[in-house]
Amino acid sequence: MELFLSVVVPTYRSAATLPTLAQRLLLVLNRIGKSFEIIFVDDGSPDDSWKILSDLQRSHPEQIVAIQLMRNYGQHNALMCGFRHSQGKYIVTIDDDLQNPPEEIPKLLEAIEANGFDLVYGTYDTKQHSALRRMGSALVIGFFKLAFQSRIEGTSFRIIRRDLVESIFSYTLNFTYIDGLLAWNTQRVGAISVAHHVRPQGRSSYSTHKLVLMALNLFTNFSLLPLQIVSACGFLVATAGFLLGCYFLIQHLLANISVPGYASTMIVILLLGGIQLLALGIMGEYLGRLHLNVNRKPQYVERQVVAGTAQRDESDAASAQALDRFEGRADIATNSYR
Numbered sequence: 001m002e003l004f005l006s007v008v009v010p011t012y013r014s015a016a017t018l019p020t021l022a023q024r025l026l027l028v029l030n031r032i033g034k035s036f037e038i039i040f041v042d043d044g045s046p047d048d049s050w051k052i053l054s055d056l057q058r059s060h061p062e063q064i065v066a067i068q069l070m071r072n073y074g075q076h077n078a079l080m081c082g083f084r085h086s087q088g089k090y091i092v093t094i095d096d097d098l099q100n101p102p103e104e105i106p107k108l109l110e111a112i113e114a115n116g117f118d119l120v121y122g123t124y125d126t127k128q129h130s131a132l133r134r135m136g137s138a139l140v141i142g143f144f145k146l147a148f149q150s151r152i153e154g155t156s157f158r159i160i161r162r163d164l165v166e167s168i169f170s171y172t173l174n175f176t177y178i179d180g181l182l183a184w185n186t187q188r189v190g191a192i193s194v195a196h197h198v199r200p201q202g203r204s205s206y207s208t209h210k211l212v213l214m215a216l217n218l219f220t221n222f223s224l225l226p227l228q229i230v231s232a233c234g235f236l237v238a239t240a241g242f243l244l245g246c247y248f249l250i251q252h253l254l255a256n257i258s259v260p261g262y263a264s265t266m267i268v269i270l271l272l273g274g275i276q277l278l279a280l281g282i283m284g285e286y287l288g289r290l291h292l293n294v295n296r297k298p299q300y301v302e303r304q305v306v307a308g309t310a311q312r313d314e315s316d317a318a319s320a321q322a323l324d325r326f327e328g329r330a331d332i333a334t335n336s337y338r
Helices: 018-032 049-059 075-085 102-115 131-148 162-167 178-185 208-222 225-253 262-294 309-337
Strands: 003-011 036-042 064-069 088-093 119-124 158-161 189-194 302-306
Touching: 003 018, 003 075, 018 036, 018 049, 018 102, 036 049, 036 075, 049 064, 049 302, 064 075, 075 088, 075 178, 088 102, 088 162, 102 119, 102 158, 102 189, 131 178, 131 208, 158 162, 162 178, 178 208, 208 225, 208 262, 225 262
Parallel strands: 003 036, 003 088, 036 064, 119 189
Antiparallel strands: 064 302, 088 158, 119 158
């Protein structure tokens, strides 16, 4: 029997917050009164996160699934792992740091059921992050809105319909960006304001550097815009060079040419050289990702899965059914093309 709600929690260096998070999640989900499961995916944590998750699973074998990955693959790859193990009609994703209050999950559930959305984000009026972290987040969000022409600000606190989650299972490449994959498959997206709390302990594993890399990953995997910008720059520089050449030709014919200056020559050389190196760098990013994808760098590798027997059997059956549905869709698409 299909569960009503799955909550997927990617975890990394979260030993201090996991017991409290699990307790609050269990309390909220029990109040909803529907069948549920909580799937924790340990993304190669170097602390005691896995030990705590194993203890939590033994204490609540029918509600909690604990998955340990072989190494750190990144939050979005860990989410894909959790999605493939989920069985719920709706899937909620939430961070492990208690900045997303579990008590706000009923708001997301009410919004997606009442409005017929495929995806609902929990957005924040104010974010309890440092200034640098907010700048990095703003960069990723800005790139996301530009690349996917979206007016809604994506967050890691979201609820998704089962059909939409299954639609992204066919993506098996390493460079994963969940919001981009979801945006490829639906436009029925909503948002609702939720609380955002101060992190009680530790600090985010998403540094500004990692957020900038995520923004670059987003653009080079889900958009051709950087290449288009480089092409536009090349066109503008070539046009400016042609017009400048015409100008100097006219000046030569009018005998108005003076001795050219060293500074202006160096400025032109440095400008053109910088644009060329930028273009090569962007093309190199695309080629590097293509190389890694051709080599089939794994999206994630599971070390072990700890779940109740009933959960494991149902999860295997659900995964097999999802695979059958995708193979059927692929056959239909192939036959239609032919």
